[in-house]
Amino acid sequence: MSTTTEALDTINSGYKWGFETDIEMDLAPKGLNEDIIRLISARKEEPEWMLEGRLKAFSQWQKMAEPVWARVDHPPIDYQDLHYYAAPKKKPGPKSLDEVDPELLKMYEKLGIPLKERAILAGVEADPDERPQIAVDAVFDSVSVATTFRESLAKVGVIFCPISEAVRDHPDLVRQYLGTVVPVADNYFSALNAAVFTDGSFCYIPKGVRCPMELSTYFRINARNTGQFERTLIIAEAGAHVSYLEGCTAPQRDENQLHAAVVELIAMDDATIKYSTVQNWYPGDENGRGGIYNFVTKRGACRGARSKISWTQVETGSAITWKYPSCVLIGEDSVGEFYSVAVTTHHQQADTGTKMIHIGKGSRSTIVSKGISAGKSNNTYRGLVRMLPSATGARNHTQCDSLLIGDQCGAHTVPYIESRNPSAKVEHEATTSKIDEEKLFYCRQRGLSEEDAVNLIVNGFCKEVLKELPMEFAVEAQKLLAVSLEGSVG
């Protein structure tokens, strides 16, 4: 496809969500030391035990080294050249939308948040009769600006709030679970996160409760040079059910930004957690300048029998993605799922996949990964399936498919399969190919432009994953795929 090569030079899809909101920020000085950590803890009005935990994590982090095994390449990160705390300046709660900072509202508009939700997000009292069915916790830089629907969730006993609030209001729950799935010393970035995390979501679904609505968070990185360190903790007690959505967009800027989030999920007996992500942070420009470094540790523990954790991700953004949402399947007959679409263009680098650690008898896992590389990007699937001696009768099936668009990109598959139980069955399949010429020809013959044809084929290629997304996200994700690949084919 020589036309593809020619078109590569003219790729310029721009970044639709590249705006920066001008709101007064409360900013900590650059650098990372114990004083900054004390400052973060003080700003968050945290109890003493949290500060101790942070300082311990910080000293742990100082002893560790950045991991080098991923297929990503970037200049060394100067951790002293970042702001570790940024928060919009606090104002008394507005009475109506008119009193809300118009900049904030404009941002919500650009994010496509429905008007009613915008009001709630901005902290305006909502009309209880007209509730949309999504609760949104917007993380605007480091502080959750507002948490919606808390009351209606509270009626059924669901706690959904910023984690900083949970530390103050539900300290016992936080202490019981925080850091139990992703320990501080798990890896370099999780240690850093444990030391400096500023906000994120906390969600607790009590026994037997089916969360009445989809829970959702919008993450944005807004202030210049602010590393964003989110911390999310979701606990589903026995028989509980929750679906959580996370969507990301970030303003356009030149310097690379570090994002090192930690997400922990805990599912008890018969509980189900569904965690969906659409990640569309600024990927850098067509010359590979700028963009987000997304170094994320996401892990779920299926602690109870028949518990289930399902990760679905659509990754189109970030300059570098280093992300392996994992499941530790401890409970008997527990289930782990990982559905992923990763698209890379220009100079993006993605090293993403999952880990399925089978401990419980009869535990099952499914991995479906679709990688699409275009431009000069590199897209790696890296995954581990481990069957421990106790995982009698466990099952895993993995399917990894890669699609190459253009001859300057790379697609890589690196699965690790480790089994120590003969009755456990592991199956892994992977394919790499370019877009089928015949399919393209068929579509073109029926009057579709080449770009539309490629979009159609790519959407078909990803369908298995996209259908796992909640409705609200599925449509957005499809559009995102089209926008991300705009101009990649000639």
Place this chain on the structure above:
Amino acid sequence: MSIVQQTGAAGFLACFETLKDALPGDPVVREKAAAAFRLLGLPGGTSARRSEAWKYTSLRPVAETAFMTPVVSGFDVDLSASTASFSRFAENPVFGPLPRPDRDPMVALNTMLAEDGAILRVPAGVDAGIVRIDSHGNGSHALHPRHAVHLGPGATLVLLEIATGTGGYLHNAVTEIAIGAGAHLTHIRLQDESRDAFHFATIYADVAEGGTYDGFSLVLGGRIARTEIHVGLTGKNAVAHMNGAQLLTGTQHADFSSIVRHAAPNCTSRQTVKNVLNGRSRGVFQGRIEVARDAQKTDGYQMNQALLLSPDAEIDSKPELEIFADDVKCSHGATVGELDAEQLFYLRSRGVPENEARAMLVRAFLTEALDLVTNDAIRSMLGEKIDLWWERQAA
């Protein structure tokens, strides 16, 4: 004359210092290799340094053994069925360009201490029949043979290597293979070392346009063993087969690692590797298919399967695709499990005794790999070895 070594990497380095003036070949290459080995050490040996290439295989037991370096060649070459020209590395000590002592620790060790090896040459257009190389390990000897095979354009050769021995010796061979345009090398290896021995075989093959490297390794022996194959498909339409089977029991550990590098368009690579693991054994498979930017129309396929016969056995498998060209067809598959209960039941219900039924199924599992050996006599010889292995398991 023989030298009793200290343990660990230091032991080998000290041995090199004592022997180096007597070793054949370019001393600069030797010194460079020694410097690399000093840096790399024995993987998993003493330092905490971990390398991805040796993720699943630790050489700590090698590092803890005091070997003896004898001045013997340790192998016989049978040329009765071949017209290939043969010379010894001891007399013609040339270090070829393919091996990577700078990167691969066991190759650095070999390059530092290699004293002898078989050098085989087949001129253009000649079918040189079958060459057989038998190696014999003994006691606590450390052997580092350096073999080389050169096939001229259109040449054909079958190379059969059989490794046996008694004792807790170290057999650390490096083989460099150059396959000319349209030439065809069939490389069959039977690794039937002593159960107390350490066996490392690192093979580097370069295949020119239209040439074929057709390799098969049957791994039965060794306490810790590793077969490491690097094939470079550097000419158009070149073909590589890197097949193998590992049958392990007791506390054996065997690692089968391969990298095929598609560097030219229209090349084909095929790989089927089977592990049958009994007792407390551990099988490792690492296979990578690399496709370079220019290697359009690459066709790569890789399958690795493991059968765990015992609750204490372990398999670690890492099949990898690394692709930089877009017009390619590459796939790999991996399965891990035990004998199929339904198939077993089917055979039992037809009156086949359990042990026989299991033997049939294990044999059927291995046949897929074994059938890829095209030489009938060699295939049936390997088949007998497999049957014998199974009989010993059942006994």
